[in-house]
Amino acid sequence: MTSATKKPCIVGIGESEFTRWGGITDCSQFQVTAEAILAAVRDANLDPEDIDGFASFSNDSNEAMLMQVALGVPVVRWTSMVWGGGGGGSTGAVAQACAAIEAGHAETIVVYRGLCQGQTRRFGKFGQGRTHGNFVSPFGFFAPAQMLAPLIQRFMHDYPITELHLAEIALSGRANANRNPRAVMGGRELNLDQYLSSRWIAEPLRLYDCCLETDGAAAVVITTRERARDLPGPVVEVLASAHGSGPGWGTGPLGSHNMPDEDYCSTNNKQNARTLFAKAGLTPGDIDVAQFYDHFSGLVLMALEDFGFCGQGESGAFVEEGNIRWEGGKLPINTSGGQLSEAYVHGVNLINEGVRQLRGQSTSQVKDAQTCLVTGGLGVAPSGGLILGRV
Amino acid sequence: MSLFPETMPRPEPNMDDAGFWEACSNRRLAFQSCNDCHTLRHPPTPVCPKCRSTHVHWQEAPEIGEIFSFTRIHHASHPAVSDQLPYIVAIVTFPELPGIRFISNVTETDSIHIGMQVRLWWDDIGDGVYIPRFKAI
Numbered sequence: 001m002t003s004a005t006k007k008p009c010i011v012g013i014g015e016s017e018f019t020r021w022g023g024i025t026d027c028s029q030f031q032v033t034a035e036a037i038l039a040a041v042r043d044a045n046l047d048p049e050d051i052d053g054f055a056s057f058s059n060d061s062n063e064a065m066l067m068q069v070a071l072g073v074p075v076v077r078w079t080s081m082v083w084g085g086g087g088g089g090s091t092g093a094v095a096q097a098c099a100a101i102e103a104g105h106a107e108t109i110v111v112y113r114g115l116c117q118g119q120t121r122r123f124g125k126f127g128q129g130r131t132h133g134n135f136v137s138p139f140g141f142f143a144p145a146q147m148l149a150p151l152i153q154r155f156m157h158d159y160p161i162t163e164l165h166l167a168e169i170a171l172s173g174r175a176n177a178n179r180n181p182r183a184v185m186g187g188r189e190l191n192l193d194q195y196l197s198s199r200w201i202a203e204p205l206r207l208y209d210c211c212l213e214t215d216g217a218a219a220v221v222i223t224t225r226e227r228a229r230d231l232p233g234p235v236v237e238v239l240a241s242a243h244g245s246g247p248g249w250g251t252g253p254l255g256s257h258n259m260p261d262e263d264y265c266s267t268n269n270k271q272n273a274r275t276l277f278a279k280a281g282l283t284p285g286d287i288d289v290a291q292f293y294d295h296f297s298g299l300v301l302m303a304l305e306d307f308g309f310c311g312q313g314e315s316g317a318f319v320e321e322g323n324i325r326w327e328g329g330k331l332p333i334n335t336s337g338g339q340l341s342e343a344y345v346h347g348v349n350l351i352n353e354g355v356r357q358l359r360g361q362s363t364s365q366v367k368d369a370q371t372c373l374v375t376g377g378l379g380v381a382p383s384g385g386l387i388l389g390r391v
Numbered sequence: 392m393s394l395f396p397e398t399m400p401r402p403e404p405n406m407d408d409a410g411f412w413e414a415c416s417n418r419r420l421a422f423q424s425c426n427d428c429h430t431l432r433h434p435p436t437p438v439c440p441k442c443r444s445t446h447v448h449w450q451e452a453p454e455i456g457e458i459f460s461f462t463r464i465h466h467a468s469h470p471a472v473s474d475q476l477p478y479i480v481a482i483v484t485f486p487e488l489p490g491i492r493f494i495s496n497v498t499e500t501d502s503i504h505i506g507m508q509v510r511l512w513w514d515d516i517g518d519g520v521y522i523p524r525f526k527a528i
C-alpha cells in the first residue's frame with residue numbers, strides 16, 4: 001500500500017525546441033537533452049541539486065551518469081533504463097520512477113529522452129544487430145513502419161476499418177498541431193485530399209500515417225506528493241502506471257509476428273489497460289482526454305479498443321463519429337498534434353501534453369480535464385500507459 | 392539472379408539459429424520442434440516455451456503456404472532495395488505447422504490478398520546461401 005505522502009506526482013515538464021530531422025546543428029544532442037531537463041527542473045521550481053534519480057528508455061545515449069556531472073547533481077541514488085527500442089518504454093520509465101519513489105529509493109527523479117537523429121542515425125533506417133535480424137533483414141523488413149503495417153492490413157481485413165479511419169487520426173492530429181506553436185507541423189494544414197494523394201510508405205500506411213522524424217528532447221520531473229505540496233506550481237498526480245508485455249510480443253511485429261491470433265490486431269496493451277484502470281479505480285468512461293503513442297495511425301485505432309473506449313473492431317465507427325476531435329469529441333486525443341504532427345520524442349512529449357491538459361495549459365484545452373490517459377509505444381514490447389489526475 | 396542486389400543484408404547465423412540456416416543451405420525450410428512436447432517454434436530459441444525442454448528436431452515445412460498478412464513496401468529503408476520498389480513482405484503460415492509465422496517475400500505477382508496460397512522458391516544469394524521466398528501459385 002502506497003502511503004499518501006509518497007504518491008508520486010509530476011511537478012515539472014520541459015522541452016527543447018522541436019525541429020525537422022537534422023534541424024539542430026548548432027549544439028549537441030547531449031546539450032539539447034540537458035537543457036530540456038533544466039527546463040523541467042525550473043518549471044518545477046526546483047534546482048538541479050534536488051534531483052536524485054534519472055530514468056530513460058530505448059537505450060537513450062545521453063547517459064544518466066554523464067548527465068549528473070553536466071548538471072552538477074551532487075548525489076544520485078537511483079537510475080533505470082527500460083528494455084526495448086522505440087517508445088515502448090516511455091511511460092514505463094515513468095512507472096519505474098514512481099515505483100522507486102514509492103519504495104523510497106529516490107525522492108525527485110527526472111525521466112528524459114533526447115534525440116537529434118541528424119547527429120546519430122535516422123530512425124526509419126536499417127539498424128544493424130537487431131535481435132532476430134536474420135529473420136527480417138534479408139527479406140527487406142527494416143523499419144518499424146514496414147514491420148507494423150501487416151498488423152494494420154490484417155486489422156482492416158478482419159474489421160470494418162477503412163483508409164478514412166486512418167485518415168481521421170492524421171487529420172485530427174494535424175488540426176490540433178495547427179493550434180500549437182511548438183508543433184513542427186504547426187503552420188501546415190492537411191486535408192483529406194492531400195492525405196489520400198500522399199505517397200505510400202508501406203501499405204496500408206501513407207506518408208501522413210507515419211510519425212515525423214524530428215530533433216528535440218523532453219523531460220518530466222516526478223517527486224513525492226509530500227514534496228510536491230511544498231512547491232508553488234501546479235501538481236499532477238500519477239494515479240496509475242503499468243508497463244509490460246503479453247505472450248510472444250518480444251518477437252512480435254519487429255520479429256516474426258509471434259503474438260497470439262487473438263492479440264494480432266492489437267497494441268500489446270490489453271493486460272496493461274486492465275491493470276491501469278484497476279489501479280486507478282477508474283473506467284474508460286472516466287477519462288477526459290488521452291495521448292496515444294501515434295507512431296502509426298492504425299495503431300491508435302487499435303489502442304482505442306485495447307483501452308476500452310470502444311469494442312473490438314469498433315474504433316473506425318468511433319472516430320468517424322467525431323469522438324476524438326478536440327471540438328465536441330467524447331475523448332479528444334493527441335491534443336498537441338502528437339507524434340504525427342507535433343514532434344517525435346519517443347512519447348515523452350505526449351506525457352508533457354497530458355500534464356498540460358491537467359494544468360489547463362494546452363493549446364487545445366479540454367475544458368476542466370481531470371484525468372488523462374497517456375500510452376507508451378504501441379504494438380511493441382514492452383508497452384504501457386499512465387493515468388494522470390489533477391490534484 | 393537473386394531478388395535483391397548483393398548489398399542486401401545476409402543472414403549471419405548464430406548459435407541459436409544455425410540449424411535453420413544449415414537446412415536452408417540444403418534448400419530445406421525447417422522449423423524447430425520440441426522433442427518432448429512437439430510444440431513448434433520460430434524464430435529458433437534454445438528452450439521450449441511450453442515444456443522448457445532444450446531438445447529439438449527440425450521439421451520440414453510444406454511447399455505451399457498461406458498469406459496471413461502482408462505489406463507492399465514503397466520506401467527504401469536500405470540502399471539495397473532502392474531499385475526493387477515496391478516489393479512485398481508477407482507473413483506466411485502453414486496449415487500443417489500450427490504456431491509458425493514466417494516473414495518472407497512474395498514475388499511474381501501484382502495482386503496479393505490475405506488467405507492467398509503461395510509456393511516456396513529458393514533464392515540463391517551466393518556462397519552456398521539460399522533464402523526461402525514465395526511466389527503466387
Ligand SMILES: [Zn+2]
Nearest residue numbers: 425428439442
Ligand atoms: Zn516442449
